[in-house]
Amino acid sequence: MEPEKFQQVFKRLEAEVRKVIVGHDDVIRQVLIAFFAGGHVLLEGVPGLGKTLLVKSLSHVLGVSFKRIQFTPDLMPSDIVGTEVLTEANGRREFQFKKGPIFAHVVLADEINRATPKTQSAVLEAMEEKQVTVFGESHTLASPFIVLATQNPIELEGTYPLPEAQLDRFFFKLMVAPPSPVELREILKRTTGTETGDAGKVLPDDGGKVINQMQQLLRQVLIAPPIEDYVVRIVHATQPNLSNSNGSTSPVKQYLRFGSSPRGAQAVILGAKGNALADGRIHVSYEDVARVIYPALRHRIILNFQAEAENVNTDEILAEVVKQVPRS
């Protein structure tokens, strides 16, 4: 695929999703980048901000299958991955695998933190391996496959916060902010009147092939070794226990329990590549890296008790890290 076509498709996808979703331009862009980079996205925001609508719209415009799973405490893994059921056909009874909603191209895991860890882990295996195992038999998931999980930062009673190891599986963590007054007016206009926006399909029904080509092109985007070095330095600087990280008074040492894993660096580079392609470039620049550092690393650095007590969030610490690490 030509880079121009990638950019063209990307722009059209953005435009179509924007017909339904008001605002959240950055979230839409990042979700699309994560999708073409082959990653999963954790969307965090209070209820009613359009998270679910965003995901539905995205799957619609991409022309791929979409399933939604509402996570509840009594949700079982089999409800997600599927199970073998006894069927009778031609006088023969046999167990047949009944696929769960995880076998869609786009899966919305709504309020993922409400399910038990057992159920969560079933999803997370699918996210990482892109396959599920039921009764000792492995089943490959659809390609492309993306899990868009949402979680609510409030109403934490009766929830099971995702463990750090599971958070690390998400490519990006995107914060869905409340709309501005202008955006809210536009939302009201679109949803309370007679005219409702409707996203059209950008890719045909067999869009999976095009999506795979786009995903391959994204990995071919050129990146200069100095920029890779910069990413490495950024990720390295988030480690609080390393002797060569910044002084003992730095926010990293003061507020972090754990730094980013190598998956963080991978996410930054792939995200930067997607960003470059979305801008019509075939090479990564420092600006591309800067744009994806926060969504790629904010859920991979673990705050300590002091940070939580002082209400310090990870974005503030990352901002400090970016400030301290030189580009060359």
Add this chain to the structure above:
Amino acid sequence: MRTSTDAQSRDSPEQWVGRLVAQLRNHALWDSLLIFSPPLLVAIYLAVYLYRGAWIAPITFLLLSGAVIGVGLLAVVVRTRPLIPSVRSAARLVDEKTKAKDRFLTLATIDVGLWPAALVGRLRREAATLLERIDFRREFPYRIKRSFYWSFLVSLIAAALLHLSMPLMGSSRRQAPAYEKLSELAEKMAQRPPLSALAHDLRTLAMKLEQPNVADQEKQTLIHKTLEQVEKQQKKEEEKESRALLGEASSTLQGLEQQSARSQQKDAEKGGGGAQSNPSQEGQGEGKQSQGGGDSKGELNAERSKDMQQGQGARGDPKEQGKENQQSQRDGKDNQPDPSNKSDKDTGKELTGKTPGGSQEKLGRSRSEEIPQGAPPAERFYQPGEQGKEGVKGARYVTVQLPEELAADSKGEGAISKPSKETRAYPKAPVSNAPLPAYVPDAPTEKQQLPLEYRGIIR
């Protein structure tokens, strides 16, 4: 400009970045050269100054110059190396200028073989298009840094200070290098047969100059004599190198002669005035004065002869005086003036050595009044302070200026009479040039302070 643009359009972006690195390296080199050139020039100027002022030998000059240039070059290299930009930084510079969003950085640093050729080619084309926007020389011109101006200013001040302070330092130079230089010149001359005799003379002179017990007058005479020989030889000599050697010797000798004359003059000034209480000091002072007084030996001898004719003697150590007297009796011709001054050199030497009170003779005092004629030989063996026929041996003299009234009284000139003459009390202390005993056994150890009212009359 056109050529430059054409050349840059032909270059690939990677080559362009390479050219930029080379240019920036040259800029860094120029910066370092400009910064270190002024102090280097000052250092070379100093070395040349030292060499021309004969402070340092030619080999030292060469070594010093070489060391200065070496250190300068080393400093240039040390300063330039960290300033040479890497390919990365040069590429980033181009990216900033062209707003290329790290295209040049990517092209300059990626391993082309690892990436799809189509994408690399496309990126190269994009970068080449951006390159057309900028002109190499206009965007990356060489500008003289402020550090150069500082270096220049500081060096200029240093040079000025050195230039002003060198003569002061030169005045405090020690004499040793001069006769060392004479020895060196003598060695050089000894290698040339026509100059070997002169080399011998120079070596002798150098040895004499080195010896502290040789009299200054003798040294000066020897310097003068050698200088004359050098000048004679210089006129005869036709070979260029020999002439140069002789010229060097001549200038060194002239310098020595002037220096010697100056030092003698200083000594004479030091020994001439004030109350003279020590006979040996007195003698020295007088002697030096006489040496410094006349520039030529003829003049000196003429004065000496004139004094002898007038029968004036120097006041000084009786022993010295006795010797002088004996000498003058032996060499009867010395008592006669020698208008031709032909035998000046020999007699002059003896006179300077044996009659230190040469200029004292000019004071008009009669030698026959004070110097005893034919002191008995045994008196030479008197201990200091013993009373001999001629007075106390090793006596100290005090020169006292008498008040006018007393002086008049003592001479019997009663013409000056003042009303206060009878009423005024005068000290009974010795008021003449009476010899004082050098050592009085029962004398009190503590010294009485001179009353203030007497200070005005004692000069």
